[in-house]
Amino acid sequence: MKTIKVSVVTPDGPVYEADVEMVSTKAESGELGILAGHVPMVAPLQIGAVRLKNGDQTDFVAVNGGFLEVRPDQVTILAQSAEQANEIDLERAKLARERAEQRLNDQKRDNVDIRRAELALQRAVNRVNVSERNV
CATH class of the missing domain: 1.20.5.440 (ATP synthase delta/epsilon subunit, C-terminal domain)
Structure with missing residues (x-):
């Protein structure tokens, strides 16, 4: 399966960067699932979890709002604050x-x-x- 580059960034700097197969998160408009080649878009995010799936591994990042920018080869999440699950x-x-x-x-x-x-x-x-x- 193709991968997509993901960056989760806060005003304090990057929180997560990796190539993953799928990104799942909650936008203000509802649940989003993003794969490589997704149509470009920008969406405001709710307070919630970002699930980052790669093979049989899934990483979780807690985000406190912000914006999601999707390009065919990259997803950028600009959050007011964010933490990887293992750092909470x-x-x-x-x-x-x-x-x-x-x-x-x-x-x-x-x-x-x-x-x-x-x-x-x-x-x-x-x-x-x-x-x-x-x-």
Whole structure:
């Protein structure tokens, strides 16, 4: 099977670079599966996992939004932040999830920015999910 070059980049630098057979991720418009030779496109990404399949190996990268650019020979993901599954501090991610859940539960008493707390929860849950898939 043909491969496609994939780069996941954040403002802090590259997070993942490899040649893979297939890229799967969630864009704002829905789930995308990309193979070599895919029609060029640009799409905004949701907070979620990027699955990178090559043979019988699948790598996972947690991305916190951003954009996906597809060219026939290359996929570039520009994310605000991203982490490979094996680099996620699972305990820290679980604590972040608990803090975000607590903020949402305390919203009646405090002056909580609900949207910000929901996004923090989505990011934390995504990091936990991606990390646990890699175990």
